[in-house]
Amino acid sequence: MSILGDHSDARAPRVATKGGPGPSDAAADWRRLSPRMLLIHPVREVIRFIPALIALFFAGHSNGGGGHWWSLIGLAVVITLSVIRWFTTRYRITADQVQLRTGLFRRKVVAARADRVRTVDVTSHALHRALGLAKVSIGTGSTDRKRESLELDGLSAADAQRLRSELLHRHPVAGSTAAAVSLDPNPRPGSAGYALPGAQPNGHRLAPRPGWAGQPTPDAEVELLRFNPGWIRYAPFTLSGALTALAIAGFAWRIVEQAHLDVKRVGAVQSASRHLDSTPLWLDVVQVTLGVLVFIAVLSMIGYTLAFWNFRLTRHPGGSIHVSRGLITTRATSIEERRLRGVELSEPLLLRLVGGARLIAVATGLRVGRGSERGGSLLAPPAPRARVAGLIRPIMRTGRGVDEPLLRHGEVACRRRLLRAVTLPALVFAGLLAGGLAGGVPSWLVVCAGLLAVLAVPLGLDRYRALGHVLAGRYLIVRSGSLVRRRVILDADAVIGWNLRQTFFQRRLGILTLTATTAAGRQGYAVADLKERASLDLADRTVPGLLDDFLVQRG
Template sequence: MLAVHPVQEIVRFLPVLIGVLFIGSNGQGHIWTLVGLGLAVAGGLLRWFTTTYQLTPTHVRVRRGLLRRRELSVPRDRIRSVDLTAHPLQRVLGLSRVVIGTGRSDRHDEGVTLDALATPAAATLRQELLHRTAPVERAAPEGTTVAQLSPSWVRFGPFTLSGIATIGVVVGSLANLFNETRLDPEEFGLLRSVIGQLASLPVPVAVGEITVFAVVLVAVLSALAYILAFWNFRLVRVDGTLHVTRGLLTSRSTTIEVRRLRGAEISEPLLLRAAGGARCMAITTGLRVGRGAEHGGSVLLPPAPLAEARRVAGEVIGDADPTVHELAGHGPRAHRRRYTRAFAFAAIVTGVLVLLWWLARWPALPWQISLALFPAGALLAEDRYRNLGHVLLGRRLVFRNGSLVRRRYMLSSDGVIGWVVHRSFFQRRAGLVSLTATTAAGRQHYTCPDLPTAEAIALAHDAVPGLLDPFLVRRE
């Protein structure tokens, strides 16, 4: 830790140190950079000297801070997950970062963090904290590998578009560096030659070249990000838990208790769906969801073939039928509502642009291009309707919706703790409602939009008998 923490602090303050180095006044930038470097190292050392932790039969306690002392205490019966991560320097030194989650899945406070412990001690700590009770009955033999990364799955990396975020970070950092150091980008020969070459081309050709370059760059970076995040991926069922390990440079290990599992989600973003791929995520308590799911959260399978995602989801929940079963549609009123919303949006945009062309003398090209929103909206509306569906299979509630990202939720009825029946003004006119199942797991609410009212109430009543009885008015 005496090696890890100072390095982490230096990396954290690196932009500031570079700025001080280049814009230091009176030629003293190097001196102030060394001072800043010393402060960063001192901060890293203080974190080690002032951090202690204690494990008791009932609590986990962590105390840190010098001027501002802080003690965090977590009851052991509230622990939902223990995740291990190790970046390259930690792996070289045989250390792991331990994050003890308490179920606050999408908050800034991730729970108790111990950074860093010896890797064997971290693994022992996780085993002790998660297996505080007798193991539950297993659905598969101990140590069964449920899924393992295939090198051929890397072909799905470019369709995740994760490289766009990398490009944004790099461009923003370079722009900030040029601004702080007052450097002129045209002073760099390669950049100057590229700008000159683009300036000499016709505008359509230049735009085409930039587009092709951007697409190739995003694809390459996305594939690289896929390899870094999911290389060595394995999903193993052992001793009443699911263990997920992955990562090329930074290794991550996540443990999911089967007894806290409430279902699974199959997610198909539009580009990934076009390539025949999908992701699989757990619906469980104590793990990050949404954007945080892929950073040590609830991912059960990285982007992979759809058939593989269905197989893994079926094995995890113990039933393959919900992953492929035909879903009930939502009827002609839901179909009409999809088209009405799409055409209303296109009409408003086109109308505003026509008014600007007529009254403010804007060019006619914008409103002419906006006419393409009508056929595009029709295609989107049809796809959104075809993806709507629901079914109740025994004690398993299945919802599907979305177009840009199609999601299929397979939620155990035993995990549903309440219902929300929402009706907007236009839904009331159409006799439709949005039915939301609330749960303590995953996203904590799963919505089936635009169901006929009577069908929604019947579905909720059948899924969790008795829960709606106090609110129902029965006709004689």
């Protein structure tokens, strides 16, 4: 079964899907999602309605028996509803659109223009995998707002793969959306059209690339990175484990509280506290700390394995980058290479100490999200830095940027980093100290604040050491941060404006914070505390001509 129209061979020339309404349009019928979803929907709905069903069961009981009948009826209603949902959901793929129609009483049609598709996400949860299904999320537009992504929940895995490659590697439709910049009264984040035919990312215009100019693309993928189980050793040095542990602790606490359990009566707790009672206090602290650390480490390793098992980063000759991963829930993300405007090498402090790093895509229409998967923009999980940095060359098609020496921001920037890091903890310490001398504040709090104030010094220095930037060929490279050190390599052509920000003190020092705005990734990348002249020089060289009208000779 073909996904796109009536040509059954997915490798057929893409001319059939090109241009305006054609015969293939009429042939593109509404079709249903995979019938196997009929098995998934009821299970999922039942799980979702379990609390309601239990309530029904008890309500039936209190009304004088027959509770199981009530819950059976409830169950039947839920299952019927879920089956109806399958029957009322249809999708269709025309020459230039993917449409999804849902709802029985409230009909809703969501459409995504095929030529504006920027990312395609294929996710399979455990149930899906058992039945050979996958959910396809199609992302358009420059933001990742919910309403802009179109989800086809439940295609067969093979169909999902085919749809993905069809959507990502179709030939650009001439003149379709290259419409001039619109001055639309309603902001349309997705209005940025398809590039002109022949236009390619990174300003590589007019250079024919194999597989782009209309001929069928060979399906051979180039593997850039494959999961190595040894990388799990980096998991304890990410924050995800600690966060999970916190969540579990919070959950356990709530259960204990709500069920009015007396913790002291649980056997394990009793024996543990008896054991702790028999040892000196310092040993208790060490034991508990170790226990918590081991717990966090194990959790983060489990989380890492679940999320990144089978991680694979590949490049498709048709012009897209694929990331697939996951042990139980598998997820595959595809990013069009023309949308990939840069990469971010991110080194959180702990990970940096053990020589690890991760890589995040800076892509248009794909905002950097939160959580260990970074909203789908992750290109490499925490792994050896050399291995991760080595990816930059094949991904960006340039040798620049990996270990390019950076220009420092100077002594003023250093003083400012230190001052900004130390001021607040120092003030807090002074306040607490005064309180402590007056006798109102416990001494351990004062000591802690003092320690924090002292620790702020190396933090500020490290923040300064991280500061750096350079314009290397076509790429603007910016590095900053200590707790999370980020090195961003951004295509200069993706810079679409400058913000020059100066606080009162920065003006007095003659420095400013220059932010390169872009439609990709974090939307703006800041070069902090650079001398005004150096900032202007950098901005002028990165986007030649933009500042020309406003630059003057000093004095």
